Amino acid sequence: MDLKKTDDAVMRRVKAINDRVNMLKENDLYFYNQPVTELRGGARVLVDGREMGMYASYGYLGLLGHPRIGAAAKAAIDKYGTGTHGVRMLAGTLNVHNELEETIAGFKHAEAAITYSSGYATNLTVVSTLMGRGDFVLSDKLNHASIVDGCLMSGAEFRRFRHNDMADLEKRLEQVPPDRSTMVIADAVFSMDGDIIDLPAMVKLCQKYGAWLMIDEAHSLGVLGKTGRGIEEHFGLGDVIDIKMGTLSKTIPSVGGYVAAKKEIITYLRHASRAYIFSAALPPAQAAAANEAFKVILDEPWHIDRLNQNTKQFINGLKDMGFDTMLTETAIVPVLCGSDERAFALTREAQHRDVFVLPVVSPAVPDGLARLRATITAAHESDEIAYAMEVIGEAGKKIGII
Ligand SMILES: Cc1ncc(COP(=O)(O)O)c(C=O)c1O
Helix, strand or coil, X not given: CCHHHHCCHHHHHHHHHHHHHHXXXXXXXXXXXXXXXXXXXXXXXXXXXXXXXXXXXXXXXXXXXXXXXXHHHHHHHXXXXXXXXXXXXXXXXXXXXXXXXXXXXXXXXXXXXXXECCHHHHHHHHHHHHCCCCCEEEEECCCCHHHHHHHHHHCCEEEEECCCCHHHHHHHHHHCCCCCCEEEEEECECCCCCXXXXXXXXXXXXXXXXXXXXXXXXXCCCCCCCCCCCHHHHCCCCCCCCEEEEECCCCCCCCCEEEEECHHHHHHHHHHCHHHHCCECCCHHHHHHHHHHHHHHHHCCHHHHHHHHHXXXXXXXXXXXXXXXXXXXXXXXXXXXXXXXXXXXXXXXXXXXXXECCEECCCCCCCCCEEEEEECCCCCCHHHHXXXXXXXXXXXXXXXXX
């Protein structure tokens, strides 16, 4: 390595992260990328040869390993093989892609849908294709990184409003010159906090100021609404979101991202969004698995009932013990610890007793608000949840969190 590269800005960034990783490893506090050797039924995992209760899964309805979904994926491999011929408009579009997009449009009560290879790519490409220089994007302070990156990439004026604060949003809408196109963007359920955006108020503001509304349903698809259709169903609002974005990697046990919207919008994205034009199509097995998963959600509504019961048991139980679970009402349950060290210590204690939880620390959350980001699924049994709470409770007392 030459002299300049040993102590320049790049090397200092690289070294800062490496020093932190080494310090955490030396103190048995490193929980990054822990290899899971087996997934057992959604609620349990095998880690380092030990079976643990899984409280870090995004598979909220416990559909990972569902026989119908697995069979659909296998049939697609038998029919199409494991890959596509590349990007969609060259030779990459298969029947399974079109079927999946029709299914998503139907599920979301939208005219049409488009899919991409990940949720991250979806937000990046959709925001930056719809919005551009001279436009305004107003984004909730706690929105997912992929939305922030999409806003920055678009070149539009990027403004953040205070988290779920509709008065602040209105203030920022008032500041936009009336001749400028504006988009308001928010997560439906916030990925670190589990709280739900105030959609009714947001819709009214967007109507009043003529702004487009885009909502990311990564953590609300299959979770909110009586039939799992998401946040519009939760609030009984009908078709009020212009750009309904979601991922196929959480409740839907596959990979990919989608947007459902009016036909004209989808046609525009199909011809103008770079992640569609310049990136390969979803593998057929993943498209077929996702397609089947939407059907399973509608055919087997008991997974949603079960998730709701489990969520209540988990949140109420933790609150009764004295934990601060912030404003969550959903399957994402933050267990506030304070310092990063306390979050690491709680994680270590829980994992030593076979409860697989993971910490979220700064910079992913503000300093002093480190937490366990526990998740609950429809696959957990009530006595398993009771055990996990007992373990977290005893560890919380030992560390001085409660
Ligand atoms: C709110 C939100 N949006 C988008 C994404 C990105 O989705 P994917 O993992 O499918 O790329 C995530 C993933 O964690 C998310 O939490």
